[in-house]
Amino acid sequence: MWYKVDFNRLAVLMLPTFLRKPLLVAYLQSLLVPIDSLYYKWSIFRNDNLYKVQHxxxxxxxxxxxxxxxxxxxxxxxxxxxxxxxxxxxxxxxxxxxxxxxxxxxxxxxxxxxxxxxxxxxxxxxxxxxxxxxxxxxxxxxxxxxxxxxxxxx
Structure with missing residues (x-):
């Protein structure tokens, strides 16, 4: 679905292959922690609203x-x-x-x-x-x- 995004995997896939070293991947994933937490809050909010609409x-x-x-x-x-x-x-x-x-x-x-x-x-x-x-x-x-x-x- 369009709303299911794995930001850690996306960052690794967008990185050129010759730069995919463990240190650089870990650095990029640490930069994506705020976006990932915001996405997690949004997905919980979305599921709560879908539950409210269904009942x-x-x-x-x-x-x-x-x-x-x-x-x-x-x-x-x-x-x-x-x-x-x-x-x-x-x-x-x-x-x-x-x-x-x-x-x-x-x-x-x-x-x-x-x-x-x-x-x-x-x-x-x-x-x-x-x-x-x-x-x-x-x-x-x-x-x-x-x-x-x-x-x-x-």
Whole structure:
């Protein structure tokens, strides 16, 4: 490929054959160390960008990215649907609605359908404790715009 360059080999090949002595080759290779380190940084940057382009905000890709970065060996991070609980209202006498409440549960505000989250990221406690900012940054980078999420412990 055009981006795979061995600068040490290129320097030796560009040198005339009668000047290819070990001392001169070593001198040229020492001059190429800054260019080689810059090329190495560029290739790492390129591979990171290709990885980012290949993964989207879909649940399967988001789960793969989180597990690749944070839980490589055990791959325990997974993503579930957001809670979609309906709200139960208490009616007044003037509304002429039944007053029987039945069984009611108390939910957080993010657990309801109209103001709730779109997906929940389940992660182990040790990952949440050791790298919470990296976890949030990865989710924020890959999630689709306007989607809301919540992180919970497994």
């Amino acid at each position: 989207t905000g879909q649940i399967c890709y988001l789960r793969k990215v989180l597990n690749d970065k944070l839980d490589v060996s055990r791959r325990r991070i997974y993503i579930g649907d957001g809670n979609r609980h309906k709200r139960q209202y208490l009616y007044t006498k003037g509304e002429n609605r039944p007053r029987y409440l039945g069984t009611m549960f108390l939910w957080q505000n993010s657990d309801y359908a109209d103001t709730g989250v779109d997906f929940i990221v389940y992660a182990p406690q040790e990952i949440i404790n050791t790298s919470p900012y990296e976890l949030k940054a990865l989710i924020e980078f890959y999630k689709a715009g306007g989607k809301r999420y919540k992180i919970e412990v497994i």
